Amino acid sequence: MNNVVGKILIVLQLVFSLCFMCFAGAAYTFHEGWKNRATTAEDKLKNTNLQLTEAQTARQQLEEKLTADVKTQTERAVMAEAKVTGLETSLAQALGNLANAEQQRDKHLADLAIAQQEAQARISETTDARSENLRLNDRVVDGISVRRTLEDQVLELQGQNNEAVRREQANIEKLERLRGVLSKNNIDWEEALKGPVLPVSEKVNGVVRAARKNESRSAELVEISVGSDDGITKSMRLTIYRGAKYVCQIEVTEVYPDVAVGRVIEETRNGTIERGDNVTTKL
């Protein structure tokens, strides 16, 4: 009986010993595998932690940068808001100015319309004034023509006046001479003026030697072939004729012994004086 129990215990001891060996070997084997996996996981964890640290550092830097940017943007926003406020104020002021400008524009437009009406009226007045000016210019031109005509007449009258003065002077000289002659002959010249004019008793005949205009071409002068030796005196009137034709009368202005010069009296002219025409004191 003891042998049987001892044998059973030995077999059981053998079985448990083998089981123990197997479990110990399995534990060792699995332990190695898990150790390798733990080492690998630990390395991965280290890398992950390192990456996490780098990411945190980068995140910190990014946060700092973003903070700075946010601060800058905030300042810019504040400045922009201030600018916007200023611009809004300026806009309000500009709108006010625009309203004033529009009022002034409307006022100026109204003034412009009035000015245009006035300008139109001035244009009409100017047109009328131009027409009047042209008419006055025509009248001025006519006046200038009339003035020139009158100046010509004045010159002619001055020439006639000068001739009249010269004749008056000659008459005065002649009168003085007659007064001297009358005094020498004991004749009162006042009494002589009261009596009748004695006619020329002697007839004198001559011919025209030359006839031409004086320097001013206001009168025609005639040179005749008789003079003081023939009884010709200044202011004596002589008659010029050609054959049976009466030509004109002349008034003696210069007297020399055998020649005299006379001025044609235009009122008595009946023709052109030619050299050789006859001159006589009586027809």
Place this chain on the structure above:
Amino acid sequence: MSQQNSDPTIYDGLMFVSLGAVIIGIVFLVLSLNGYGWSSGG
């Protein structure tokens, strides 16, 4: 006291085999403990 003269049996061999298995198991356990920095001196 009677003296028994008996030859080793199979069961004696099995006893040695189980001893060897226990020793091998102990070696595996020691190796496993070394993986955790275990030493025999405590």
